[in-house]
Amino acid sequence: MSNTPMAASPLTRAVLEIDEYVSGLGWDQPSRLFALVDTARLRADQPSLADRLGLQDEPESSGLTPIEQDEIPTDQPLDEFLGTIAWPDAVVGCALVVERLMLPPSAEAQVPQGLNEAKLAQWVAEHPDRQEVRMTVAVLRDGSRDSALRLREKDSTTEVLTGSDLVPGLAEALTATFEE
Numbered sequence: 096m097s098n099t100p101m102a103a104s105p106l107t108r109a110v111l112e113i114d115e116y117v118s119g120l121g122w123d124q125p126s127r128l129f130a131l132v133d134t135a136r137l138r139a140d141q142p143s144l145a146d147r148l149g150l151q152d153e154p155e156s157s158g159l160t161p162i163e164q165d166e167i168p169t170d171q172p173l174d175e176f177l178g179t180i181a182w183p184d185a186v187v188g189c190a191l192v193v194e195r196l197m198l199p200p201s202a203e204a205q206v207p208q209g210l211n212e213a214k215l216a217q218w219v220a221e222h223p224d225r226q227e228v229r230m231t232v233a234v235l236r237d238g239s240r241d242s243a244l245r246l247r248e249k250d251s252t253t254e255v256l257t258g259s260d261l262v263p264g265l266a267e268a269l270t271a272t273f274e275e
Contacts, residue, residue, distance in 0.1 A: 104239075105159045106131075106235060106240075107241050107257060108159070109131055109161050109188075110190065110231050110232075110241045111243060111257070112161060113129055113192060113231050113233070113243075114192075114231045114255055115252065116161075117229065117231065118245065118250070122194065122250075124194060125166060125167060126173065126192060128164040128180075128190070129162060129163050129164060129192075130162045130182065131159045131162075131188035131190060131235070132185055132186060132187060134159060134160045148162075159187065173193070174268060177268050177269065177271070178271070180272040182273060187235055188233055188236060189233065189272060189273075190234075191233075191265065191269055192230070192231045192232075193265070194227060194230075195230065196216075197225065198222055198224055199224055199226075201224075205222075206218070226246055226247070227247035228244055228246055230243070230244055230261070231244075232261075232269060234270045234273075239259075241259050242257065242259070242261040243255050243256065244257075
């Protein structure tokens with residue numbers, strides 16, 4: 096977490112830590128899912144795992160530890176996959192990292208009518224104003240949420256945009272993974 100502001104909330108710090116980790120892997124990565132666990136509880140309940148994760152030297156303050164999960168299946172739509180997730184009680188939150196193509200709001204008026212999903216994706220991919228973006232979205236069981244956006248053309252730690260409502264649909268889908 097070398098570039099993570101210490102004044103940030105534990106959730107924001109976790110989001111930025113995940114963003115920095117995935118950024119180190121480069122672009123064109125598959126989506127990645129992370130469980131968020133309370134660091135102090137992890138240290139107390141699973142000291143050997145905490146040692147393997149290098150948490151023995153972390154400050155004692157409450158924080159969140161992201162733990163990457165198995166690969167997300169590529170043969171299933173993301174929303175369907177998220178609907179299959181059930182988290183154990185030890186997981187206090189989760190985070191998802193996805194890369195997508197985005198268009199500026201001004202491009203909405205240019206979208207041709209009647210395109211199916213595949214044709215629309217192709218149209219967006221060929222649009223001259225498209226931008227590649229990596230979105231890291233995290234939620235907690237209590238409804239707290241945060242996210243980080245990184246544009247490929249401005250791929251720098253100092254250019255990461257954070258906020259709780261940057262990707263509301265994805266945050267809502269992640270929150271639903273905690274509903275019974």
